[in-house]
Amino acid sequence: MVASITPSAHLADVRYEIRGALTRRARELEAAGLDIIKLNIGNPGRYGFEAPAHLREAIARHLHDSEAYGHEQGLEIARETIAAQQRARGARHVEPERIFIGNGVSELIDLSLRALLQPGDEVLLPSPDYPLWSAATILNGGQPRYYHCLASHDHQPDPDEIEALITPRTRALVLINPNNPTGAVYPRALLQRLVAIAARHRLLLLADEIYDEILYDGATFQPLAEVAGELPCLSFGGLSKVHRACGYRVGWMSLSGDPARTAAYRDALQLLAALRLCANVTAQWAVPPALQSAPTIGALTAPGGRLHEARRIVLEAVAASDYLELVAPDGALYAFPQVRADRFADFDDEAFALRLLEEESVLVVPGSSFNVPRSRHFRLTLLPPPAQLHEVFVRIERVLARMAHEQAQAPAAAVA
Numbered sequence: 033m034v035a036s037i038t039p040s041a042h043l044a045d046v047r048y049e050i051r052g053a054l055t056r057r058a059r060e061l062e063a064a065g066l067d068i069i070k071l072n073i074g075n076p077g078r079y080g081f082e083a084p085a086h087l088r089e090a091i092a093r094h095l096h097d098s099e100a101y102g103h104e105q106g107l108e109i110a111r112e113t114i115a116a117q118q119r120a121r122g123a124r125h126v127e128p129e130r131i132f133i134g135n136g137v138s139e140l141i142d143l144s145l146r147a148l149l150q151p152g153d154e155v156l157l158p159s160p161d162y163p164l165w166s167a168a169t170i171l172n173g174g175q176p177r178y179y180h181c182l183a184s185h186d187h188q189p190d191p192d193e194i195e196a197l198i199t200p201r202t203r204a205l206v207l208i209n210p211n212n213p214t215g216a217v218y219p220r221a222l223l224q225r226l227v228a229i230a231a232r233h234r235l236l237l238l239a240d241e242i243y244d245e246i247l248y249d250g251a252t253f254q255p256l257a258e259v260a261g262e263l264p265c266l267s268f269g270g271l272s273k274v275h276r277a278c279g280y281r282v283g284w285m286s287l288s289g290d291p292a293r294t295a296a297y298r299d300a301l302q303l304l305a306a307l308r309l310c311a312n313v314t315a316q317w318a319v320p321p322a323l324q325s326a327p328t329i330g331a332l333t334a335p336g337g338r339l340h341e342a343r344r345i346v347l348e349a350v351a352a353s354d355y356l357e358l359v360a361p362d363g364a365l366y367a368f369p370q371v372r373a374d375r376f377a378d379f380d381d382e383a384f385a386l387r388l389l390e391e392e393s394v395l396v397v398p399g400s401s402f403n404v405p406r407s408r409h410f411r412l413t414l415l416p417p418p419a420q421l422h423e424v425f426v427r428i429e430r431v432l433a434r435m436a437h438e439q440a441q442a443p444a445a446a447v448a
Contacts, residue, residue, distance in 0.1 A: 106133025122258025215361020
């Protein structure tokens, strides 16, 4: 008998249902001939969006300059451009040597936590979170400590709850702003309170700001580094969402605040960056034109733009629903509706998502996948054409109506 290979015990608490069991089931259904509407991933290129032409042109011009390994932290011209952007936003002490470019923000999240954590150290994470943050914390020996961002509080964190969670082992506070999955955008006054907490407890601030320019109906993005001032802050950005270039795999992180307090950490980041040699060189040539040219996302998020219209369709569909409610997303590429408690006393978000997939060929992500216990939520992306999103909510309503009918029949069946 051949012994099976036992995977790492670290993986026992790691989940990533955005590309998990439901996605595998969707592929099976596709192989059987069904047409699945996939709303599980914020991947603009799969929905007809394109990266701006001047990014592609910059890459084409520099193909011959991209065949050797690059600097472990990224191309100097790209890092200079990112540093200039961060300084213009009010970040302090940001120079190219404090910029790190990676194969997407995902790689950099892992690298940033690997450089920081000792076994058993704690990281404060939002619930719901983007699950990579939880996974990277666990895989690097840390312990997630979740603070709630409830729909009843407009998905905004409670600073008092956050401070109450801090222990002597707490090392960092993670903020995702604009938020994935909820679309919440954090006001300056809230960020000031969170920075004050981090200062009192000497926490590293980790600001996932990949959706920084994707905003709706007058919402304003406030960079955390400007509020943090001299306090150490690591800010994450990239080309994948605002510039619709997920496949380029270009993300960056910018270390701001007092250099004396972050020198050893910066050197640890450089060591880890060097161990993986370098990030994708070819696509880094797109960074300067992306950040130095006029923004292109505004036409999509303004009234009449495709993303704004998709969001409008979702808001109208939820308002008309007999079963759903929603805090309107102010930013990012997602909506995070929840099923009303007065319609379903008990609700299994994973069972609902599976029924929606198998009965109506729509793939969404259950809210519990974002580290929300006993969730009534599900996440869907705003990237499909607005007309398709209208059809999606027709199908969602049909599934929920069937579930409500079965719930109503259950007591009668039990009595009989």
